[in-house]
Amino acid sequence: MMLAAVVLTACGTREDHGAWREQLFQGSTDAADAPSFQLDDVRVPDRLRGIAAAGPDGEEIRIACDTCHGLLDVELSRRGPERLQSQVGGPHVGLAFEHGPLDCAHCHDAAAPHQLRTADARTLPTTEAIELCSQCHGLQWRDFQHGAHGGMRGHWDRAAGPRERNHCVDCHDPHAPAFQRYRPLPPPVDRFAPIPPHRNGPVDHGAPTRHEAAPEPSEDGS
């Protein structure tokens, strides 16, 4: 390194400011292709196992999709989302649907809506929704597999302990997946927190659209 610096100076070339990054990996082997991803680490949120409803004593209970759809013969037509809300009946009333140009049958099996249907016409239980999501959201799926999308808890060193990862639907409501705006946690009251020299432009003080804080892995139904 010393020598390189001397040579570079002697030649009058400027030091390569990025060269130091190479040294970060010194003493390690080349990257293997296999990501260390393990599907078992991913939570299976309750909302994938049924719908939340008020129980006899007012407490929240979860009703499996099969409870109704195993008996009822509900056939999904290819309906546009704007007509959807008034027509989806029973416990699904009020379901907000804002998932691009899709309609129910893009993700649910039209003949058995308690099951999912992939683009290549396989049926999946709702608990395996990740496979369905990743068919369209390939970039997110790639990042997710490499630990670069979605919250996690536990260990970086898999030999030292387990890891739990959020499922897509922990943060994204599949029927209205856009991330909402949140009220942030309070700033420091440290007297040395830098005050910006200028605040550019007005800020929107409107109320956060949905949550007061960012989502925890939630157990609420849909």
Added chain:
Amino acid sequence: MNGVTRRRLLKGAGATLGALAFAKAVEPVLDFTSELSGDEFLQRHYRELSPEDMREVLARLEAETKEKYGAEVTIRDIRPQEGVQFGYALNLSLCIGCRRCAEACHVENNHDRKTHQSYIRVLEMQQGSIDMEHGDATYDHPVPQPGRYYMPVQCQQCDNAPCVKVCPVEATWKEQDGIVVVDYNWCIGCRYCEAACPYHARRFNWEAPEISAEEINPNQSYLSNRIRPQGVVEKCTFCLHRTRTGALPACLEACPTGARVFGNLLDPNSEIRWVLENKRVFVLKEELGARPRFFYFFDV
């Protein structure tokens, strides 16, 4: 150890004045800082402590925490693991500025409750600029705002750390796994390092942290989250009391978006390696040559 250490300074003073005169001379200091026990005053530098010394020091610190804060805590001395070099990356396209990370740090690291201190500042940034000096750390409105993005900044654990170089007593240094640490019992509180850090990552304890016994995190270590004394400098340690035992840092666990990626740079299958090799990462103020271990990227 090279350079002038606190010990050598004291020794030098002792030699000039004679031992008795020296004892006399430091007496007012000891009187004045009644908080400071004789043992503490004479404690050696972290890297000069033998295992027995360390055991005694840890026991003393635990007893002091019990006495001053009324909390039973365990303070360990956790050393770096062989073959591990830590790195951290943050996806600015995912971060929504919720400050969950800053809050988790506040709790994990026994920060002062009154000032709501944290080693992380989340900066609200104007889109189109990556100049952190123009970020706003005090925003208090729904996030994310249109036209803004959010850049959390904490210690960047530089390989060529300016803060380490300026410390006149070597109270701060870089450990073998890449984490820059402070010996709070060696720090003289001159705040040179705070001034030298280009990332504003260091914090000074103007007062002893105020925190109630129930809120104290009892899982502590000497070089990280034990309660700091008044008048010393502190900083993010990548939660070494967690990460050196294989766990993820508290800020990463708290992040709801997965914007944070942490791991071992020497493990070719680690998430951090994948990010460094597949995303267009950059570091803050690269032109200063501090060589941070903390990387940022946008999804493109």
